[in-house]
Amino acid sequence: MTPFLAIEREGAILTVRLNSPETRNALSTPSQMQEFVDLCAAVRLDRSVKVVVLTGNGPAFCAGGNVKDMAERGGIFAGSPYEVSESYRNGIQRIPSCLYNLDVPVIAALNGPAIGAGLDLACMCDVRIAADTAKFAESFVKLGIVPGDGGAWLLPRIVGMPKASLMALTGDSIDAATALAWGLVTEVVPVAQLESAAQEIARRMAVNPSHGLRLTKRLLREGQHMRLDSLLEMSAAYQALAHHTEDHAEAVAAFLGKREPQYQGR
Numbered sequence: 001m002t003p004f005l006a007i008e009r010e011g012a013i014l015t016v017r018l019n020s021p022e023t024r025n026a027l028s029t030p031s032q033m034q035e036f037v038d039l040c041a042a043v044r045l046d047r048s049v050k051v052v053v054l055t056g057n058g059p060a061f062c063a064g065g066n067v068k069d070m071a072e073r074g075g076i077f078a079g080s081p082y083e084v085s086e087s088y089r090n091g092i093q094r095i096p097s098c099l100y101n102l103d104v105p106v107i108a109a110l111n112g113p114a115i116g117a118g119l120d121l122a123c124m125c126d127v128r129i130a131a132d133t134a135k136f137a138e139s140f141v142k143l144g145i146v147p148g149d150g151g152a153w154l155l156p157r158i159v160g161m162p163k164a165s166l167m168a169l170t171g172d173s174i175d176a177a178t179a180l181a182w183g184l185v186t187e188v189v190p191v192a193q194l195e196s197a198a199q200e201i202a203r204r205m206a207v208n209p210s211h212g213l214r215l216t217k218r219l220l221r222e223g224q225h226m227r228l229d230s231l232l233e234m235s236a237a238y239q240a241l242a243h244h245t246e247d248h249a250e251a252v253a254a255f256l257g258k259r260e261p262q263y264q265g266r
Contacts, residue, residue: 004032005039006057012050012206013199014043021058027117028066028075033091040098047265050206050213052102053198054125055109061134064116070143088148092117096150100124101221103214105205109198110134111191115173120147123154126217128184129198130176131191136184138164142171157224159184209247210265 006019016039018025020032027033043049056062069075076087099106099121108125115137122128122136138155140147147155147168156164159182167174176188189197205213215238223231242248246266254261 001031003035004029005035007039009049012048012210013053013202014049014051015053015055015199018054018056018062021056021060023066024060024063024113025056025058025118026063026066027092027121028069030076030091033094036095037098040102044103047210049104050208050210051202052104052106053109053202054106054121055195055198056111058112059133060112060118061108061110061114062118062121063113064118064139067143070145092149095121096124096154100150100154103217104210105213105217107198107201107205109194110136110185111194113137113173115139116147117149117151120149120151120154123151123158126220127186127201129187129189129194129201130179130185131194132176132188133191134176134179134185134188135173136167136179137171137173138167139171139173141169209245209251209263211245211247212242215242 002019004018004020006017008015008017018027020026043052066075070077076091077084079087105127106125108122108128110122110128110130112131112133113135114122115135116139119136119138138147138151140151146152152164152168155167158164159167163182166172174182174184176185179185180188187197219231219235219238222234226234247261247263250261250263
């Protein structure tokens, strides 16, 4: 069986492509969800990976859940209410638990529609850039269901509660230009330029020391739910660790010597 995630590596940058274009990269099988969990576990352990770029093959980024399975009450939607709840808890909800909390930066390169779970998947990433052909919808309510994978927590933190409420309670889609105006994405480019634009951002991140990237992302994540004084304590501890790395010493020496640094990941 063809893996759902097609993975390429160039230097410190990992490019991950949702690779089921015939289903518009629908995300609804346990094996697909397990691939995300396995990917995150591997990246967490591989200190040489500095940035992940997540995109889709074909015209869509991700169309969300498989509506045919919903209609047939099959796959992860089968069984009693308790069994469906457990399918969510032990299935798709494992993705935000691992992807949102991944140590390295994740850039979503949104090559086309990101609908339902597809939008929530994009919201788990740190930076989102979109092709001008992309559109976005928190569309669960149109199917009589709710965001089951963290969207009700993720989306308001990106676009604010009023806009998130509008999207979630109407289920209507917005285009790339609106997504840019609302801060859902940071950049909109022609679809032919999306890949190069995402890789350019990834390279700008990857030139920095790996420990600095991972610790900074962790602070940004923890800052979403911590008091300032608690975050300052964590920042002090992380800063003490960072000051005692070889890459910090190299960065300072390169700055003073007016040369490019040579980091070793130590």
